[in-house]
Amino acid sequence: MQVRGSVIRAPDKGRVVRFRASTPAVDRHGTVVRPDGIRTDQFEKNPIFLWGHDGYGGLMKPDPESVIGRVVGWEKGPEAFDVDVEFAPAEANPKAEMAFRLVKSGFLNTVSIGFLPIKWHEERVPGEAGAEEVRTVYDEVELLEVSLVPVPSNPEAVALVRDIAGALLRGVVPSDVSEKKAPEDTPWKKPRLEDFTNKPWDELTAAEKRHIAGHYAWAPKLPPERFSDLKLPHHQPSDGAVVWNGVRAAMAALLGARGGVDIPDGDRRKVYNHLARHYRQFEKDPPEFKAYTEAELRQLFPDLAPDAASDGAPPSDEADPGALEQAREAVKALGAKVAAKIVRGRIEAALKEESE
Numbered sequence: 371m372q373v374r375g376s377v378i379r380a381p382d383k384g385r386v387v388r389f390r391a392s393t394p395a396v397d398r399h400g401t402v403v404r405p406d407g408i409r410t411d412q413f414e415k416n417p418i419f420l421w422g423h424d425g426y427g428g429l430m431k432p433d434p435e436s437v438i439g440r441v442v443g444w445e446k447g448p449e450a451f452d453v454d455v456e457f458a459p460a461e462a463n464p465k466a467e468m469a470f471r472l473v474k475s476g477f478l479n480t481v482s483i484g485f486l487p488i489k490w491h492e493e494r495v496p497g498e499a500g501a502e503e504v505r506t507v508y509d510e511v512e513l514l515e516v517s518l519v520p521v522p523s524n525p526e527a528v529a530l531v532r533d534i535a536g537a538l539l540r541g542v543v544p545s546d547v548s549e550k551k552a553p554e555d556t557p558w559k560k561p562r563l564e565d566f567t568n569k570p571w572d573e574l575t576a577a578e579k580r581h582i583a584g585h586y587a588w589a590p591k592l593p594p595e596r597f598s599d600l601k602l603p604h605h606q607p608s609d610g611a612v613v614w615n616g617v618r619a620a621m622a623a624l625l626g627a628r629g630g631v632d633i634p635d636g637d638r639r640k641v642y643n644h645l646a647r648h649y650r651q652f653e654k655d656p657p658e659f660k661a662y663t664e665a666e667l668r669q670l671f672p673d674l675a676p677d678a679a680s681d682g683a684p685p686s687d688e689a690d691p692g693a694l695e696q697a698r699e700a701v702k703a704l705g706a707k708v709a710a711k712i713v714r715g716r717i718e719a720a721l722k723e724e725s726e
């Protein structure tokens with residue numbers, strides 16, 4: 371059995387966070403756990419803090435990687451069961467560090483307790499349409515573990531996790547807006563939205579957004595949600611013609627020059643294929659698709675202006691890119707398994723709960 375609570379305060383320093391693990395409120399299963407009836411005798415022997423109740427049904431031993439900390443203190447009363455959790459150091463478990471960062475930065479704040487029921491009774495309460503419902507009230511339970519659960523706490527966090535999910539999912543290579551070649555010596559300047567239109571992005575039609583996306587080698591989806599989502603421009607805004615210097619800059623960024631470009635690894639090959647085709651249009655041999663050292667990249671692209679190899683995305687003003695980046699990194703590092711859980715199941719559940 372599980373019941374949920376949330377963070378009370380994040381630490382200013384140190385690795386201890388206080389969470390409200392349980393209250394007498396009705397949980398989503400329509401049950402109530404009385405906080406003062408939570409027994410900790412067994413738990414005290416092994417006060418583990420887990421990621422998502424992973425591998426722990428009260429019988430199985432948890433996966434060591436899923437143990438992200440320990441409960442160092444708790445307070446029990448009729449109104450609440452609060453726990454102080456010390457996150458494991460990064461050296462002991464990198465997953466713990468990621469989880470700690472997600473909590474600290476406000477992306478996750480929900481904990482859940484796993485328990486065995488000891489004593490309970492049923493209460494009849496008025497339900498929908500005058501019908502009576504039976505509610506289970508747990509008067510006494512044996513605490514087994516406390517878990518951090520990947521359910522975001524507020525609408526902003528939900529939106530961010532959706533962005534994270536978007537980052538984990540594959541993007542698309544838009545179809546070329548034009549096959550036409552600009553003269554080979556055409557200088558390249560990364561386009562801004564104003565170079566395409568004088569309307570704000572949100573006022574553009576889906577067709578207009580797709581048309582603009584056709585100047586780029588990667589988009590998270592079509593039509594893109596934001597102009598800043600588009601990566602690796604190489605067609606000029608005036609007529610859509612392919613600009614050789616833009617193709618080279620995009621290839622340089624794809625292969626990792628000057629910090630590279632933030633697109634899913636699974637998309638890199640198809641972006642490469644798109645750019646390699648443009649190389650051949652200009653009768654050039656594309657560089658091999660492989661990992662390069664910085665020195666090799668400098669040799670391959672010696673003359674690129676400092677900014678030319680950037681991904682062409684102006685900083686987004688819709689989200690804090692630093693925080694989003696940190697969250698993306700953290701979610702990736704939490705492992706494909708956990709990420710898949712967040713992406714597939716939990717977001718839907720979280721959205722449903724947020725709207726309830």
Ligand SMILES: [Zn+2]
Nearest residue numbers: 546604605648
């Ligand atoms: Zn193209």
